[in-house]
Structure formats: structure tokens, C-alpha cells
Amino acid sequence: MQKKDYLTWSHDKLLHEYKDLSKRKKFGLVWENKPEEVAEKCKESLPVLKEQKKKEIITNNNSINHIFIEGDNYHALSVLNYTHKKKVDVIFIDPPYNTGNRSWRYNNDYVEKEDRFRHSKWLSFMSKRLRLARNLLKEDGIIVVTIDDYELFTLGLLMDEIFFENNKIGVLAVESNPRGRTTNKFFATSHEYWLVYAKNIDVANIENLPLTEEQKKVFNLKDTISPYRLLPFRRSGGLSTPEERPNSFYPIYWNEEKGKISIEPFNDAVKIIPLDTTGRKRVWRQTRPSLMEAVERGDMVIKKNGNGYTIYMKDRIKSGRKSKTMWIDPKYDASSHGTVLLDKILNRRNAFDYPKSLYSVLDILSILASKKKDAIVLDFFAGSGTTGHAVLEINKRDGGKRQFILCTDNQDNNGSGTKIAEDICYPRIKNVIAGFKDSKGNKIPGLGGNLRYYSTNFVGNVKTDNDKRILTLRSAEMLCIAENTFEKIAEKKELYSIYENANQITGIIFDEDAIKEFKNKVKEYNKPLVIYVFSYNHTYDEDDFKNINNLIKVKPIPEVILNIYRKIYKELYKPKNL
Numbered sequence: 001m002q003k004k005d006y007l008t009w010s011h012d013k014l015l016h017e018y019k020d021l022s023k024r025k026k027f028g029l030v031w032e033n034k035p036e037e038v039a040e041k042c043k044e045s046l047p048v049l050k051e052q053k054k055k056e057i058i059t060n061n062n063s064i065n066h067i068f069i070e071g072d073n074y075h076a077l078s079v080l081n082y083t084h085k086k087k088v089d090v091i092f093i094d095p096p097y098n099t100g101n102r103s104w105r106y107n108n109d110y111v112e113k114e115d116r117f118r119h120s121k122w123l124s125f126m127s128k129r130l131r132l133a134r135n136l137l138k139e140d141g142i143i144v145v146t147i148d149d150y151e152l153f154t155l156g157l158l159m160d161e162i163f164f165e166n167n168k169i170g171v172l173a174v175e176s177n178p179r180g181r182t183t184n185k186f187f188a189t190s191h192e193y194w195l196v197y198a199k200n201i202d203v204a205n206i207e208n209l210p211l212t213e214e215q216k217k218v219f220n221l222k223d224t225i226s227p228y229r230l231l232p233f234r235r236s237g238g239l240s241t242p243e244e245r246p247n248s249f250y251p252i253y254w255n256e257e258k259g260k261i262s263i264e265p266f267n268d269a270v271k272i273i274p275l276d277t278t279g280r281k282r283v284w285r286q287t288r289p290s291l292m293e294a295v296e297r298g299d300m301v302i303k304k305n306g307n308g309y310t311i312y313m314k315d316r317i318k319s320g321r322k323s324k325t326m327w328i329d330p331k332y333d334a335s336s337h338g339t340v341l342l343d344k345i346l347n348r349r350n351a352f353d354y355p356k357s358l359y360s361v362l363d364i365l366s367i368l369a370s371k372k373k374d375a376i377v378l379d380f381f382a383g384s385g386t387t388g389h390a391v392l393e394i395n396k397r398d399g400g401k402r403q404f405i406l407c408t409d410n411q412d413n414n415g416s417g418t419k420i421a422e423d424i425c426y427p428r429i430k431n432v433i434a435g436f437k438d439s440k441g442n443k444i445p446g447l448g449g450n451l452r453y454y455s456t457n458f459v460g461n462v463k464t465d466n467d468k469r470i471l472t473l474r475s476a477e478m479l480c481i482a483e484n485t486f487e488k489i490a491e492k493k494e495l496y497s498i499y500e501n502a503n504q505i506t507g508i509i510f511d512e513d514a515i516k517e518f519k520n521k522v523k524e525y526n527k528p529l530v531i532y533v534f535s536y537n538h539t540y541d542e543d544d545f546k547n548i549n550n551l552i553k554v555k556p557i558p559e560v561i562l563n564i565y566r567k568i569y570k571e572l573y574k575p576k577n578l
């Protein structure tokens, strides 16, 4: 069929086509019609962040500032669309699995097994969040979503729709419950799935896992170059006959005294052809040019074998191995290395129902971010905070400066009377950062780092110029996060605030009448300076900021923030007659 050139079509013809296409049957997803209340809220008010200063944890002023956001992740992701657009390297999420066992609510009601629209509700919930999350990934960023059989197929279709099928780089099966779920009537489920998608497969890159001691042992020989093992050079099994691989069938000439191997005949050479033990013709593992390269490298070994010869090629030890899709290892057991570990850190029994094994998250991070030592890692279904713990651990191991951003709601922890953000996730991260005493009184040292704690907050939807001023005043925390400058070093209430980190100063001018005073104040500092200045529109007067030596950039606000919200909420604000 010829491709349609929509650009040349009239408005009416396009509208007709649109209606026609909308009627067609589509493979896949059925959406929930009832809007989600947390999203609808954004029609009336816009999300911002409020810092909970009392909950900050500072172990060292020059250390990495990790970020904790308490609140619904729809709102947190909206804010991050301003502060972290295209800045995130890795997203790891473990959303509610929608098992129907009163473990997940949609619009404040538990979604029960009998609910005919339970998959649609979950889909609508996840879709909104995944779309917001995709905007945050760097071009070479990668997202991992964990799931079990309840929503595997729904999630797979959704991921293909949002991230595109060709960006799917792996579907891992992780044995997280080696004993198997005994409550299952038929098969005892012992594994779950980790769906891994790149933002753009053409630029994505992942690392190998380091070899285990067991795997290293296989390379039991050694020469001056490296440890190696010998693999037979004659191919066996499938595609091993000359008819199937004519280019790999050829004689090899060999003279032991001269130590010479060639593909051309020479004096005193024996001729070796690839025959199997039954005398049938087979092929070599590689073609002539590759064989000669291996000869050059000193990688070919020929041994006399009865009346004949066996040819081997050295398989050299690798620095790591490509991760396989099946992850089976006692260290991935979520009970021993999730539940038990968490209870130990919190000194409490059965603190949280669904923590991941710390080591499973550590391994995925080493594959996705071992070389990215300043990666930003986001988990917006943080639960007990395993992802944050894994980032702290991997930083400790290799001296990296990766930063985590965790977001979790503060819902009651399955009727236990504890709150997930305040009583589980935050204390865990606090103990892991700062150190703690276990139940036997042993001192467990902290892994270091700082934590800045925020909760989601709202400003009335911006309709008037005064609303713009209010939004600007309440955006300070967002701007600090965007600039990574958290230490407040000067402030004049409702006029300006100044923040710093080791390399930069961020000034926020809330009132244009305070520009002169602000300029006088920043003369005291000589680090590079970024200024946010209140403006009713996208512009500011360049003359106002002349002759500031250390100035890098001036950014007018809040129009940019509003534009982000207009863009991500366009569905919420679309005119009724469309």
C-alpha cells in the first residue's frame, strides 16, 4: 500500500481519516475510563516540593546529596520533569504487582481480584507514570521494571508502546523465591520478571558481570598473556558440515619441529582436515583469515592424538561475562537478603512485605552503571528503599558518586500501623548512611552520603500574575534540586535566597525590585553563579545583570516551569469538544 502523505491533506480529509482510524480494532490494551484522582488534582493545583529540614542527614558537607521524595509518584515525577528532564541514567522500579490481595489501591479503593477492570486500572496508573518517567531518561538511559505473572503481559504491551519494542534489551527471569510460592494451587511460583528497555538502543551500553571464582577456575592454563582454556577447533553439533559452511572447510598444514601452522602446503608438513571420530567431514570453527590471525597471536595449539592430530584454540579469560537472562543464585532470595536484611537494619520483625534482595539490585546496577560513576538512579516505587541502599553500597565499593532519587508514598504498611516513607524507607536509608547498632549491640558502620528529604506539596493553579509570584516563592526547593545546590548561605525573606555547593552558587530572586540588593550580596562570593529571576514572561532585562564576573546564566521563572506542566498535563487540560 502506498504511504499516505498527510501533510498535503485538507483539514476535513484528515478529520475523516482520524475518525476512520479510531474505529479500527487495535491489538492490546483496554484503558480505565474513570480518571485517577491524583492526576485530576493537577487541574486545580500544581505540584512542588517542600523540604523537611528535620529529616535531612548530613554525614559530610562535600558528599553526594541523595534525594528522598515522600508523596504520590505522579506528583513527584511531574516535578522531576522540570528538575531532571533527560538527566537520569537508570530507572529501577518495582511497582505494585496487582495481585488482588489488597495490596494496591486505585482512587483509594483496594483493587480486588473480582474487579473486571483491574488490569485496566493498573494500566492507566502505570501508563501515566511511565510516560512521565521516559522524559527523565538520558538518551543512553535504561529502565528496569520488575513484575510477576499477574501483570506481565499487560506491562509488556505497555512498555512496547511507551518505550518501543525495538528498545527492549532483555527480559530477565529472577529467582526471588527459591522455595516457591506454596499457596499456588498448581505451579509454585519461584521467579519474577525484570523488563529492561533502553531509551534508545542505538546509544545504550551495558557492562558485563565480573566473573565468579567458579567461572575463573575454568581458565586453568596460563601463558605470558593471560589465563586461558583450550577449546577444540573442530566444530561439532549443528551447522558443522562442509555443505553448510563451505568456507570453514579447508586443510591445515603443520610441522611440529618447525612449530609452523599454515593454510598453504609446505615441505615436511602434515595435512590435517576436520574429520570427526566416525571419519565424517566436518568444518573448523573459523575461516582461513581468522585462523591465521589466531596463529599470529599464538593462540593455536596442536596435539598428537593416536595417529592423528587435535587442533585447539586458546579461549582467553574475559574481564567479565555477559549477563544471562536467567538469574538463579541464593543471593537473589528476597526473603534472606530482603526481608531478613531489612529487619536487621530496622531492628524489627517483618517490617515490610515486599523488599527486593539487595544483591539483585546491586547486580543490575553493576551491569547498568558500573562505569557511570556519577550516574543518577531513580526509583519512584521505592518501598523499603532497596535501590537507595544498593546505590550507597556500590558507591562504597568503587568510590563512585552516583546519586539516588527515591520516591515513595507514605501509605499505611499493610495494616501494621507503620508508614512506608517515614517508618520504613527513611529509617533504613538513615541507618545505612549513618550506621547503626544491630540487635546484638554490634556497631554497623555507615556507608556515608547525605540525604535531603522532601514531601510533595501544591500551589493553586496559576491563573493570575500574583499566582505566578506564589509559584516562584514555592519553587525554591525544586530549583535547588535542579542545580544540586542545597546549602542556604543567604536569604532575605520573599526577596531572594542564595544556595551553594562545592562548585557553584544559585541565586533565586523572587522580586525584581530586589535585583540591586541581590547583586550587592553576591559580590561576597566568587564561585560560578546561576541566577533564577522572577519574570511574568520568558524574558528578563539583560542590563540588570551586567558586570557580574562569575555569572554563568540567568534563567527567568516561573514560565518555564508552567510550560513543563502545560506539556505533561495536556491530556488533563484538553478542551472538552475534542
Ligand SMILES: C[S@@+](CC[C@H](N)C(=O)[O-])C[C@H]1O[C@@H](n2cnc3c(N)ncnc32)[C@H](O)[C@@H]1O
Pocket: 071, 072, 073, 074, 094, 095, 096, 097, 354, 355, 356, 357, 380, 381, 382, 383, 384, 385, 386, 387, 407, 408, 409, 410, 411, 420
Ligand atoms: C513492591 S513495593 C517496592 C519495594 C521495593 N522495591 C523494596 O525493595 O523495598 C511498591 C511500593 O510502591 C509504593 N507505591 C505504590 N503506589 C505508589 C504511588 N502512587 N506513589 C508512590 N509510591 C507508591 C508502595 O507504598 C510500595 O511500598
